[in-house]
Amino acid sequence: MISNQMSLLQSSSRIFRHQRSFKFIPRHQFLRTMASAPEKFEWMVIIPDVPGKLEKRMEVRPKHFEGLKTAMEKGFFKTGGALLDEVPKEGEGLKISGSTVVAWASSKEEVMEILKGDIYAKEGVWDLEKVQIWPFKCAFREKFP
Template structure:
């Protein structure tokens, strides 16, 4: 199977650094706003948080442990550059050294 470079998809599993929950929550709205252009350009197909042990219960603060995202990009290097420029990375929330970037193909949407 030969996939066009512009159609390549990459699953990113991005852990948070320890004790960064307060910073994550502080800049969350900026992070989400900054993703809008990527969504509109179809460079980001999916994104959302990972939780520690369970989904949050109503009235309790979520216990985030990182993020998952699916990017569309020609190369893994392009994905890494996008992640490096995200406010979660520049504000030292994400642990980019332990990030997994896995080539995937979404066949069901």
Template sequence: MATPSTSQPEKSEWLIHVPDFPDAKDRRTAVFPQHIARMKSDPKDFWVFGGATLKDCVTPGQPPHITGSAMLVYAPSRDYVLARLKDDPLVEERIWDIENATIHPFFRPKRGPV
């Protein structure tokens, strides 16, 4: 049996919304490849899903108006999640407004496909 000092903390899912800064639209595309590259160094089970939040529904033939990001992650604590988000190029390049991010514990009765 593992002792408290050597056992891994139990992980939970966390639902996150991070708004973009209002002036981020034109810079987001340039920073996105760095964001994806950074994600590849995260634990394999960290990212459950993620995507852009939009001002309005997508209109065919028009680019989406991205207002931020929504994600579900699997991590040991809110502090862990916040530290990881702060280490992202989207924060470093002032795309994500990390000061206005929301991070909520999230529960699904069953992890995996419904």
């Protein structure tokens, strides 16, 4: 019996000795080191205009649309449009107070960098100090007429 216990103890000792040669890596470190480039995600973005900039908005609008076309071709913008103060009444113009977009990016910071490059930001139409950016998970999409 003592001989069996001694043999078991010696076997255990050998196992533990070999285990010490392996380094334990905590799961969170393993996952962090195995991660590749950050995955892209949709972002809901609300960008208010600086008050009184409607005229400037309309002036640079064609250049804004040129930039949007490029960003859409790269897959950055999924949808977007003007934010309105109210539903337009028949025969009245739109009362625009900002923009909203759904963006496809790796981070909030990436979204902000793209916004800073837009003509609306460069010409002082958008108030980037008040921009709101949230991760967004779309539940459904429908084509509008």
